Amino acid sequence: MSRTKARAALLQELEEAMRRSSAQGVLYGQTVANVAGIANSDLECMDILYLEGRVTAGRLAEVTGLTTGAITGVVDRLEKAGLVRRERDDADRRKVFIAVVPEAIERLGQFYVPMQQAMERVFGGYSDQELRLLLHFANEGYKGVLAATAALKGLLDTPPEKRPDLKLKKLRRQP
Amino acid sequence: MSRTKARAALLQELEEAMRRSSAQGVLYGQTVANVAGIANSDLECMDILYLEGRVTAGRLAEVTGLTTGAITGVVDRLEKAGLVRRERDDADRRKVFIAVVPEAIERLGQFYVPMQQAMERVFGGYSDQELRLLLHFANEGYKGVLAATAALKGLLDTPPEKRPDLKLKKLRRQP
DNA sequence: ATATATATCTTAGTCACTAAGATATTTAGC
DNA sequence: GCTAAATATCTTAGTGACTAAGATATATAT
Structure with a gap:
């Protein structure tokens, strides 16, 4: 097997x-x-809040791709469950910041224990140098996926007649 | 900074x-x-079908965690869209195999082009040896996440009074 | 043969979502 | 300052995917 063929096969296997x-x-x-008995989108928003910290309702809509109306429902449920708090911005009183209630981290964190343990076990098999390579890859991969997502969203802004269409259901443009 | 502290910090950053x-x-x-104008679960099922090949409706329910009733709906929609075909098993006529229509790969594949290109770019920055490390990690990571998922599902089978409960909504046991 | 188990489908009801528009607040133009 | 446009969130009505429970059809066991 040629050198390039070996790499191509490796790439495919990797993919x-x-x-x-x-x-x-x-x-x-x-x-x-x-x-946890929580809706999928609700959990996704908790994840975003964990990663980004205190964000506005509009930002949640932007990141998740849900409408602002849907986010209102998400935040209503999370607030009722005592996981987040609404905090109006005093500087711009139209804005509503969503903040995670401190205990919520523990309450949800327990469900990630099996995952953390599994990852510890996996990471344990690598040297510091190898872990640095994995970290580099994770960061590069994140940037790549982010760019790919943006590129894909761009398709929605191209004229429908020039866009490949599956005709599965009516297409929806991001708000 | 001590050697172990450096590793702990690295692990956290990696996580x-x-x-x-x-x-x-x-x-x-x-x-x-x-x-693509397709429901999220429908796409997830297409992904499973792509990875596992021709599988039964029951297997789709098992892997996705949806009820068999929901899978009936998923397959109805995918079949109507011309992406899959129902094929009754002649050996056991209760079973319905779901098979991907060959063209469906192309029709859906186009939406993964941005991702593939991004990944090619990322992978391009690594040597064959480094890619083999990434492949090893991806395989080990898969096994780890699989085990973690099973462990987490196990929580549902522990008596409710011994299980941490968020009281967010009524819990549902897997069928 | 009958009973039990298995695999999928059907039905009724629930809940999260979108689209459209209402409300409240800020910013820009005059 | 006053009015118009823009922005941020919420509300409402309607839709569609989901669950639970049970129906149907086929297979296996006693």
Whole structure:
């Protein structure tokens, strides 16, 4: 087998392995939502809040791709569950910041213990240098996926007659 | 900074980077569903079918965590869209295999082009040896997440009084 | 043969979502 | 300052995917 062919095969194998593990990751998130008794989108918003900190309702809509109306419902449920608090911005009183209630981290964190333990076990098999390579890859991968998402969203802004269409259901443009 | 402290910090950074890129990966999938005009679960089932090949309706329910009734709806929609075909098993006529229509791969594949290009760019920055490390990690990570998912599901089978409960909504046991 | 188990489908009801518009507040133009 | 346009969130009505429970059809076991 030629040198380039070997690499091409490696790349393909890598792509499938990434796809498989990523799909399983999605499933883990769904299982968390199911076990925690919380809707999938609600959990996704909690995740965004955990990563980005205190954000506005509009920002949640932007990141999740949901309408602002849907976010109102999400925040209503999360607030009722005591996981977040609405905090009106005094500087701009139209804005509503959503802040995670401190205990919420613990209450949800327990569901990620199996995942953390699994990852500790996996990471344990690598040297510091190898972990740095994985970290570099994770960061580069994040940037790549971010760019790919933006590129894909761009398709929605291209004229429909020039866009490939599956005719599965009516297309929706991002607000 | 001590040697072990450096590793602990590295591990934490790695965990967050993985979490972030994984969250963005979820978002890419949602964007695909949105752009393709297909429900999220329907796309997830297409992904499973792509990875596992021809599987039964029951297997789809098992993997996705949806009820068999919901899968009936998923397959109805996918079949109407011309993406899959129902094929009754002659050996056991209760079973219905779901098979992907060959063209469906192309029809959906186009939405993954931005992602593939992004990944090619990222992978391009690594040597064959480094890619083999990434492949190894992806495979180990998959096994880890699989185990973590199973462990988490196990929580549903523990008696409710011994289980941490968020009291967010009524819990549902997997069928 | 009968009972039990398995695999999918059907039905009724629930809940999260979108689209459109209402409300409240800020910013820009005159 | 006053009015118009822009922005941020919420409200309402309607839609569609989901669950739970049970129906149907086929297979397996006693």
